[in-house]
Amino acid sequence: MTLSGRDAYRATLTRLAETDDRVLCFEADLGGRRHPFAERHPDRFFNLGIAEATMIDMAAGLAVAGYRPFVSTFAPFAALRAAESLKLTLGYLAAGVTVVAPYAGVSGAWFGTTHHCLEDLAVLRAIPGVVVAAPHGEAEMRSVIEYAAASGRPHYVRTGRNAAYESLPGAGDGRVPPVVWDHRGPPGATCLVSVGEEGTRLCVAARERDPGLAHAHLCYLDHEHLAAAAAELAPLHRRFVVVEEHRPAGGVAEALALLLPDHAVTGVNAGHSWPTEGGDHGEVLAALGLTLPAVLAAAGRPASA
Incomplete structure (x- = not known):
């Protein structure tokens, strides 16, 4: 069964944490009761609630200490509400935090304008040093997350809600x-x-x-x-x-x-x-x-x- 982008992210991060104790997972009230990372690695899973800027600032501090933190929340709250924290931590400090932002574009649909995000690429592409990715399909998402964890570079990764696609054949098995x-x-x-x-x-x-x-x-x-x-x-x-x-x-x-x-x-x-x-x-x-x-x-x- 092909996974959606956000489910492929969670599955890949959970697997990477099996062999890398530096990998941490932060969520802003999106984890749900059966988050695979929380079930497998409860001591490295943190749900910060609706405190997105605080979540990114905490992750940045842990990145400077040598960890590989991954944070996830709705794209509008990651890219817009927490924009200053992104600028200062991922940009100015070059902290190795990966932000995974589901519900990008209008994939939130009926949630309305507060949960739509059609401006995130403009914001993140304007911050020097941040790797910006929008994977299509499960294989691409897995590759992007694997590279982010291995490289330690600041990342912003946008994805949708529940749509699941097969990646294009040219995406290959290694780095996209x-x-x-x-x-x-x-x-x-x-x-x-x-x-x-x-x-x-x-x-x-x-x-x-x-x-x-x-x-x-x-x-x-x-x-x-x-x-x-x-x-x-x-x-x-x-x-x-x-x-x-x-x-x-x-x-x-x-x-x-x-x-x-x-x-x-x-x-x-x-x-x-x-x-x-x-x-x-x-x-x-x-x-x-x-x-x-x-x-x-x-x-x-x-x-x-």
Whole structure:
């Protein structure tokens, strides 16, 4: 059974803690009664409640003392409510804390605007030194968590709620490369660039409609990794359509446009409006204009292709 991103994170962290006593797990009222890490390693599991900034500050102190702390809470509360703590601890102090943020984008759906987060990439990408990742599928999440634990670098990892996806074959079994190719396409083809779970789902669906499209998936989204991705993408295609569950400001399309000034880069994203009605994840995405027809239109293909 394929695990969702947040369940793959919990399972991987629990396994890593079996052989690494430095691994700690912090939750901000998201752990539930049967958290696998809490059951297996109760002396290294801490539920701080709704005190997100305090949780990150505590984790930073333990990281400086040599531990490998992982903290998790809703993306809006990690990236926005605790933004100052992220800036000072993960950024300025370069503390080796990994923040895993489920409910990113509008995956919280019916929880409403307070539990939506379409701004986290803009915030975290602006903090130098933080590795920013948005894994797609179980294998990518496991790889990202394994690298974070081994490297001790500050990380921000965004994921959704309960959606479970198989990672693209190009993700491989080791560290996820800067570009994961779903399909390279012929020279001159429009190249879809997918970010995160929903962006990748939409790009895979678009390629099923039109196999002539190229598709490159990006897991790591900080400047260091995007610069490497841009260097790989630049000689292969001239036109890119970036699909991401994020605002246009501060998103990956904007970043790639600066890194690829001689190429055409457009974005399909969550736009500038606020959801005004409830619904499930797909319904809220549709209300924001992040849909398969929108991706096909941006790639210059009819929705019926």
